[in-house]
Amino acid sequence: MSTFHVAADAYDRFMGRYSTLLAPQMADLAGVAAGQRVVDVGCGPGALIAELVARVGEESVNAADPSPPFVQAARQRFPGVVVEEAPAEALPFADDAFDAALAQLVVHFMADPVAGLREMARVTRPGGVVAACVWDLAGGRAPLSLFWSVARELDPNVSDESGRPGGREGHLGELFTAAGLRDVTETELTIERRHDTFDEWWEPYTAGVGPAGSYCAGLGPERLVELREQSRKRFPSEPFTLTAVAWAARGVV
Numbered sequence: 001m002s003t004f005h006v007a008a009d010a011y012d013r014f015m016g017r018y019s020t021l022l023a024p025q026m027a028d029l030a031g032v033a034a035g036q037r038v039v040d041v042g043c044g045p046g047a048l049i050a051e052l053v054a055r056v057g058e059e060s061v062n063a064a065d066p067s068p069p070f071v072q073a074a075r076q077r078f079p080g081v082v083v084e085e086a087p088a089e090a091l092p093f094a095d096d097a098f099d100a101a102l103a104q105l106v107v108h109f110m111a112d113p114v115a116g117l118r119e120m121a122r123v124t125r126p127g128g129v130v131a132a133c134v135w136d137l138a139g140g141r142a143p144l145s146l147f148w149s150v151a152r153e154l155d156p157n158v159s160d161e162s163g164r165p166g167g168r169e170g171h172l173g174e175l176f177t178a179a180g181l182r183d184v185t186e187t188e189l190t191i192e193r194r195h196d197t198f199d200e201w202w203e204p205y206t207a208g209v210g211p212a213g214s215y216c217a218g219l220g221p222e223r224l225v226e227l228r229e230q231s232r233k234r235f236p237s238e239p240f241t242l243t244a245v246a247w248a249a250r251g252v253v
């Protein structure tokens with residue numbers, strides 16, 4: 001969690017550039033439509049909140065995240081949305097308060113994913129929907145996969161994100177079922193993001209966001225340059241359109 005104690009702007013440049021593109025697909029998966037009350041769990045600075053607000057209005061969106069700078073940014077960006085500083089495992093919302101609860105790129109950071117999903121189910125009314133997605137980290141189809149594969153080449157013992165919960169085929173669905181959700185289905189969500197230059201792709205990795213940013217921050221200057229230059233060699237072309245895939249699951253309460 002502490003790897004997300006960073007400025008919202010750094011997050012936007014690092015992961016927000018991809019997560020914004022997932023948001024409409026997540027809202028579609030959960031069937032979010034006007035008239036509903038919804039909650040965004042692990043909202044970060046608000047990539048998914050923006051999509052939810054466009055569909056149901058600020059007064060019908062609540063959100064939660066344990067990172068203080070992200071909560072502050074989300075509150076500033078969406079003054080009509082109630083944004084709580086809290087983890088998924090202990091949501092400060094009443095039972096049955098929402099028609100849908102969504103967690104975009106969050107389950108793999110939860111300390112206890114099943115407990116977090118159970119909480120999402122608790123705050124959702126019977127018949128409502130819980131939806132979540134996690135990049136295909138094990139399948140090498142995450143936006144960060146190129147970065148981690150170069151890091152692994154240079155250091156075979158690197159702790160990449162490939163073993164994280166929900167990041168392999170079928171696992172998110174298993175977690176949903178373990179949390180007591182019904183009619184669980186799993187699907188793939190695909191995004192494409194153009195990178196004009198290698199530098200534009202690389203620079204946000206040096207801002208300390210998430211496990212990849214922390215890894216860069218922990219390297220000495222020489223090893224960081226080595227990682228950057230090896231990545232440059234592996235970067236396909238300028239410009240480059242990065243395609244990434246997330247596993248997404250949907251279940252009924």
Ligand SMILES: C[S@@+](CC[C@H](N)C(=O)[O-])C[C@H]1O[C@@H](n2cnc3c(N)ncnc32)[C@H](O)[C@@H]1O
Nearest residue numbers: 004019042043044047067087088104105109110
């Ligand atoms: C990759 S970001 C995703 C943010 C946002 N949902 C998006 O799509 O851009 C992961 C987020 O999960 C949050 N997080 C970490 N541990 C969490 C937990 N136990 N419960 C809820 N959110 C958590 C982090 O603070 C961070 O905002």
